[in-house]
Amino acid sequence: MIINHPILGPRDAQEFVYLGDANLINRPDGLTASPQEMHDYVYLRTNPAGEHRELWYHEQGDRSWLVVTRNTVTHEITKVELARDVARQMGRSK
Amino acid sequence: MRYSGFRVIAEALTGHKGWKPVWRDPQPQAEYDYVIIGGGGHGLATAYYLAKEFKQARIAVLEKGYLGGGNVGRNTTIIRSNYLLDGNEPFYEFSLKLWEGLEQDFNYNAMVSQRGIMNLIHTDAQRDAFTRRGNGMILNGADAELLSRDQVRAMYPFLNFDNARFPIKGALTQKRGGTVRHDAVAWGYARGADSRGVDLIQQCEVTGLRIENGRIQGVETTRGFIGAKKVGVAVAGSSSKVMAHAGMRLPIESHVLQAFVSEGLKPLIDGVMTFGAGHFYVSQSDKGGLVFGGDIDGYNSYAQRGNLPVIEDVAEGGMALMPMIGRARLLRTWGGIMDMSMDGSPIIDKTHIEGLYFNGGWCYGGFKATPASGWCFAHLLAKDEPHKTATAYRFDRFMKGLMIDEKGQGATPNLH
Structure with missing residues (x-):
């Protein structure tokens, strides 16, 4: 698979480390979240067959985190964003 | 209809006209x-x-x-019950015992073959870990045995015992493990x-x-x-x-795992061998093909097919363990979707x-x-x-x- 890095252009997926569902960006506040909320965040996944937004880390590149939109049935990648930009769009400071 | 040797002979003599669909x-x-x-x-x-x-x-x-x-x-x-933890080992040993009686139980030839499984050891720390796992297996009624380097060499002289990174120092084996059709x-x-x-x-x-x-x-x-x-x-x-x-x-996440089979070869590997350090495991089918695999591809997938980098990685594992595998040709690869749990x-x-x-x-x-x-x-x-x-x-x-x-x-x- 080729991941079209927003800064570096097309890169082989082998340069990246895969983490999983992009919702892992949204970690609840550990001091205020209920045990159930933390459990759901850490252990439960939507795991769709089809379009999936997921986190890839460019370990053998510029070490940026990306949010890749990829189809889990066809492996086709339709969108690649910097995770930083996605987090800021959601109102996060970084 | 019960299957038996007598039944096969009787059908052979009467033109195989008595066989019926196996299920409705x-x-x-x-x-x-x-x-x-x-x-x-x-x-x-x-x-x-x-x-x-x-x-x-x-x-x-x-x-x-x-x-x-x-x-x-x-x-x-592959069948085996070589787990360490209490939540797992009694279950997998129960499963292995069911495998041992399965063909008689359901009157069907599943070719259960207890040819043994061997997990290779490369370091002292790994030997300690495998000794502990073997003891855990024995405590739960399974069989386990540690093999020395010489014992492994007597069984599989062609392995790369002196690989610079992963020299083979022994193995943990479960002789009741094996393969099933x-x-x-x-x-x-x-x-x-x-x-x-x-x-x-x-x-x-x-x-x-x-x-x-x-x-x-x-x-x-x-x-x-x-x-x-x-x-x-x-x-x-x-x-x-x-x-x-x-x-x-x-x-749970769904991930794709690939598997591989080589062209048919003469008898080479009579058991199952795992090379955990190199992410490679192999057995030989009754038709002679080397059946082997390695890691999952590592990203969510429902595609029932994987990508080339893992094929390369698995082939490298095979070459590190048994260099002559490079002379064999790969016949087929395929993928299946795994429920990977947390x-x-x-x-x-x-x-x-x-x-x-x-x-x-x-x-x-x-x-x-x-x-x-x-x-x-x-x-x-x-x-x-x-x-x-x-x-x-x-x-x-x-x-x-x-x-x-x-x-x-x-x-x-x-x-x-």
């Missing part, structure tokens, strides 16, 4: 006592043991495609279930679960609504898709919906578990309580901190 192709009834979703190894084993050991009941197995078309026909056919397991269970009145309904995809007042009423399918008092889901690989019909999110262990449990039961999360180790998985799931469906070897496989173990994490990786499904 029934129309779905309006209602069943038990509906099992998934006509793979685990679903068929569940139906078989439910009908044979637990209940005289109306049972159906619903299969989206054809029987045994998923992972039971895609795995590398995987398709025949599905067929044997299917035939056994069918002959006990279970309806095996193929080309019947579940499109919804009908739930009213917190209780299952039945399943919506491409062949209409089928009522059911209890529904058991055994669709590993697609667990999240099916359970989403009940509004559930699971501690701690690397499966789930056999009730859900919060009354009458809906779940069996999944088998990671890439579901084949060896097939008999015990079926037995324990049937036990749960029939008695509403877990079998004594499967009490740890609960949904709430993540909430309670009771993970069964053999590898100690935490909630990273692609690393288990």
Whole structure:
């Protein structure tokens, strides 16, 4: 698979480390979240067959985190964003 | 119809006119006592043991495609019970004992071959870890034996014993482990279930679960609504898709695992060998092909096919262990979809919906578990309580901190 890095252009997926569902960006506040909320965040996944937004880390590149939109049935990648930009769009400071 | 040597001879002398279809192709009834979703190894084993050991009941197995078309026909056919943790080892040893009596039990030749499995040791630390695992196995009634470097060399002189990075220093072996003809397991269970009145309904995809007042009423399918008092889901690989019909999110990701077979070779490897350090394991089929595999691809996938980098990685593992494998040609590669769970262990449990039961999360180790998985799931469906070897496989173990994490990786499904 080729991941079209927003800064570096097309890169082989082998340069990246895969983490999983992009919702892992949204970690609840550990001091205020209920045990159930933390459990759901850490252990439960939507795991769709089809379009999936997921986190890839460019370990053998510029070490940026990306949010890749990829189809889990066809492996086709339709969108690649910097995770930083996605987090800021959601109102996060970084 | 019972199979026997006498029967084969009798049929040979009468032109093979007496053989009958091995199972029926029934129309779905309006209602069943038990509906099992998934006509793979685990679903068929569940139906078989439910009908044979637990209940005289109306049972159906619903299969989206054809029987045994998923992972039971895609795995590398290995059976073993070489686990460390208390939540796992009694279950897998129960499974291995069922394998040992399986062919007599369901009167079908599944080619169960206890040719032994060997996990190679490369460091002193690994020897300590494998010694501990072997002791854990023995404590749970399984067999385990440590082999010296010379003992391994006597069995497999062609291995690369002096690899600079992973020199072979010995092995942990389980002689009762081995291989089984995987398709025949599905067929044997299917035939056994069918002959006990279970309806095996193929080309019947579940499109919804009908739930009213917190209780299952039945399943919506491409062949209409089928009522059911209890529904058991055994669709590993697609667990999240099916359970989403009940509004559930699971501690599971779907990943693709590839497997490989070489061209047929003369007898070379008489057991199963695992090279954990190089992510490679291999056995030789009765037709002579080397059957081998390695890691999952590592990203969520429902594609039933993998990508080239993992093929390269597995081939490198093979070359590191047994360099002459480079002379053999690769015949086929294929992929199957694994339910990768958050701690690397499966789930056999009730859900919060009354009458809906779940069996999944088998990671890439579901084949060896097939008999015990079926037995324990049937036990749960029939008695509403877990079998004594499967009490740890609960949904709430993540909430309670009771993970069964053999590898100690935490909630990273692609690393288990």
